[in-house]
Amino acid sequence: MTRLLLAALLAAGPSLAAAAETVKNPESFTEITISDADSMDPAWAYDTASDMAILNIYETLFMFDGASTEKLVPLLATKVPSHANGLISADGRVYTIPIRNGVRFQDGTPMTPDDVRYSIIRFMLYDRDAGPSSLLLQPLLGYTSTRDDKGRIKPRCYQDAARAVRVRGNDLILTLPKPFAPLLTILAMWAPVVSRKWAAGHGAWDGSGKTWEKFNNPEKQSSPFFERANGTGPFRLQRWDRRTMEIVLSRNERYWRKPARLARVIVKGINEFSTRKLMLAAGDADSIFADASQYDQVRGLPGVQITTGLPTVELNPVVFFTYHVNPIANPNIRSAELDGRGIPPDFFADPDVRKGFAYAFDYQGYIRDVMRGMGLQSTGCVPSSLPGHNPNQRTYTFDLKKSEEHFRKAMGGQVWKKGFEFTLAYNSGNVERETVAQILKRYVESLNPKFRVDVRPIEWPEFLDDYISSKLPIFIMAWQADYPDPHNFAFPLLDSQGSYPVAQKFADPRIDKLIDSAITETEMSRRKKLYYKIQELEYEDVPHLLIVDPVVFRTQRDWVRGWVNNPVLPDAPYGSYYYPVYKAAPVKKG
C-alpha cells in the first residue's frame, strides 16, 4: 500500500512543480507542526511549542546574533555588559544593563526599566512546579526554588529578589551572590519583558512584596497571560485556538524596529504526516515538522528545500524513568502493585529495573534505521557540541542477555516471577518517540511473556501535565538547551532540583555536589573534568536512557527567505524567529 501511495504522489509531481513557480500567500507564513502550545505565559512556558510563540510576541534584553550560540546583541537593552565596557563588575557579581528608550508594548504603553525589573522578579517568584524559574533563581538568588523540600514558601524570596534586581535611573542592576558565567545567555532566552501595569490590571501579580506568595506556583489557567499577550515583540498574539491547535500571530505595526515583513504567522498542529506533506507540496504550508524517519518522503519534493546537517544543542529523544510514580487516580500503573497487572509506584526506583530497560534498547539500530544515520549514540548528558562532552564515556548497549539478568535480579526476583504492566507515553504525532517506545516494548516484552508495556500517545499539553505530576512511569521527551552551556544539560537532567529529576523524584547528592562545583568553576579544563565525573555517575544511576546526539534538517518551501538556524532557539530547526523571515519567488537557475 505504501508503494501505491508513493506512486500516486510521484504522479502528482508535475503539478506540484507548477505550484512552486508562484509564491502562495506572500505575506503569511504557515508552519505545520505536531504540538500545541501549553501556555502563553512567559513565566510558565517551558516547552518548545509555547516558547516559540513567546519568542515572537515578547522580547528579552539581549538576543543571539543570527546563528551564533555565543555572540549576543542588545535587544531591549542598549548594550551587552562585559568586563571590557565596565558594565560587569571586577568580581563578576554586579551587572549594569542600560535599558532602551522608546519601546512600546503592543497596547501602546511605553516600556520602562521598572517593567524589566518586574518581569525578571515575576519570572523567578512565579516558580511553578518543574517550570523555568530556576534558570534565574539560581544565578540571581543562589537557590533553585522558592519553596523548601516540603513545599512551603521560603519567606524571604521577595526581599532577596528585590535586592538582586534593582533599577537605577535608566539602568537595571543585577547583583549576584556569586559569579555565574552563563547569566547573559540566560537573559537572552528567558524572562521576556511584560508590562507591569497590564499584568496588574488583568489580575496578575502587581509586583508587591505583600502579595507575591498568592501568585507562587499557581494553576496554569489562572494567569491572565495564559492565553492573552501584550509584549514588545514583532508579532501580536491574534488568536490561539486550542480546539484546532492553531496559533495566529499578526504583525505588530507599532514595533520599535521596522515592522516585520510577514503580516501574519500561522502555527498549526496536524498530527497526520501525509497531510502535512501535501500541504507543503501544495504551498499551503511554508514549513513543516518532519523527523528523520520522514526524510525520504520530503526529499525531492518540487518547490521544497531541505537543509540538512544542522547542528543541535539537544538530546532527543530521552527516555525518563519516574522513581516514585504518583499513584493517585493514575491508570498508568494499573493495579499499583507488583501483581502482574500493574507496577508499584517505586518500580523504577530499583536500579535493576532501569538497567533491564537500558539493555533492552537497540541504540545502533535506531540511529541507523530510524534516524537514517543522522546522529551518534549519546555518551552522556553533555552533547557533543558543548565543552564537557566525553566521547569515551561508557554507554549502554543492546544486550538482551544482560537485560534479562537485571530483570531477574529486580525487586528480589519478584519482577521476573510476577511480571508487570504499565503505560509508556509519548506525545502524539512524534514518530521518532513512538518508535523508541515501540522498540522498548518489543524487546522488553520478548524477554518474558508476563511483561506488558502499553504504548500510548498523549497530546502535548496533557503530556506535560502528566509528567510534571509524576503520573507517567516512563515518558519520552527531549532536552533542548535553554542556553548553550553544559550546566544547562547537567542541571535539568541530573540535579535533584532540575525540572526532570523533580518530576522523576530522582536525587543523587553526589551529582548535586558536582554540578554545584562545576557551575562556580571558572577554569574550563577543571570544569570539563567535573562534567566527566557527573556523566560517569549518570551512567551508574541510569535515571534516563540517552539515545542519540542528533543532527537535524529543516523542510521548507524554496520561497522562504531570511530564516536562520540558531540551534538554541525554541523548537529549532522547525520553529522560527519570524522577524527576519519573508517570502520571495525562488531565482531560477540557468
Place this chain on the structure above:
Amino acid sequence: MVQFIAKRLLFLPVVMLGVTMLLFAALQFLSPAMRAALYIKDPRQLASLDQVIQKYGLDKPMPVQYGIWLKQLMRGDLGYSETAKMPVADAIKSFFPATFELTCVAFLPILAIGVYFGVLSAVYKDRWLDQLSRFVAITGYSLPSFVLGLLLLMVFYGRLQWFPPGRYSLDVDLLVHSASFRHYTGLLTVDTLLNGQWSAFVDVAKHLVLPAVTLIYIELALLLRITRSSMLEELGKDYIRTAKAKGLPGSVIVRKHALKNALIPVVTLSSLLFVGLLSGVVITETVFDFPGIGRWGIEAAQQLDVPAVLGATLLAAGLFVLANLVSDILYAFVDPRIRIG
C-alpha cells in the same frame, strides 16, 4: 399516526435514562479517586483529591451518587475536557457543527445513490449495471478510509489543487474569525451564505468535497447491497408475480409495490448510518484535518479524558435514540401495519 409518534416521544426520556444508568454503571469501574480526577483541571489539584471526593459525593452510596451525577447532567455539566481545554458541553457545541455539516453533505448522496442504484442493481440483476454497483460496493467496503482519503488528497489536492484539506483556507480563516462575521449556526456553509460571503461559501464547500466523497464511497457500499438484496427478495415474491400476471408495467411494480416493502431494512440501515456519521468519522476527520467531534473523541479516548469520552458517548447514545425514533416513524409511514399493530 399522531398517537404512535406521541407514544414514541414519551418513551424517549425512559430510554435516555436507561442510557445514563448504563454509563453511570460503567463509571463505577473506576475508583472514587479516579472519578474525582474527572473534575480536576490542573495537576496541582491532585493534592486535594479528598476534598473533591467529598464535594461531589463520590464516597456516597451508588444511588445517591447517581442522583448527583444526573442532576449535573441535567444542568449540562458534563465535566471538563482536558483534551479540548474547555467544559465538555462547550466542546460538543464547538466540534459538533463541523461533523454535522460534513454528515449532511455526505448522507444525502449516500441515501440517493445507494437506494437508486440498489434498486437498479436488483432490477437489472447480473447485467453490467449490477456488476458495476457490485464493484463500487466491494471496493468501497474493503478500502480503508485513510487510504482512499490520502489517495483523493494526493490527486485532487496534491496534483490538481482543487480541494484542499482543513475546513477553510487562510482568507476564510481570517474572515470567520473577524468581528464582522456572525456565527448563526456553526455550519459554515450556512453562515457564510447568511453573512453574504459567496466566495467564502465556495471555499468552505470546496473543503467539504474530499471528506464527503471519502465518506460517500466508503459508506455507500452497505446501503447499496442491502437495498439490492431487499429488492431482490421482494421481486421474487408471489404478489409481484401476480402483479406481473395482471399486466402491470414493470416500473409501477418496482416503484409502487416492491420498493415500498423493500424499504424497511433500508430505513433501519440509513438511520444507523446517519448516527454513525454524526458520532464522528475519526479517520476521515484526521486525514483531512477536519476539526469534528470524531477526532476530538479519539484524542480524548487516547488520553483517558473520561469526561470527554462520557460526553461523546452520551451524545452518540442520544443521537442513536433519536435516530431510532425517526426510523420508527418512517417504518409507520412505509408500512401501516406497524403503527396499527
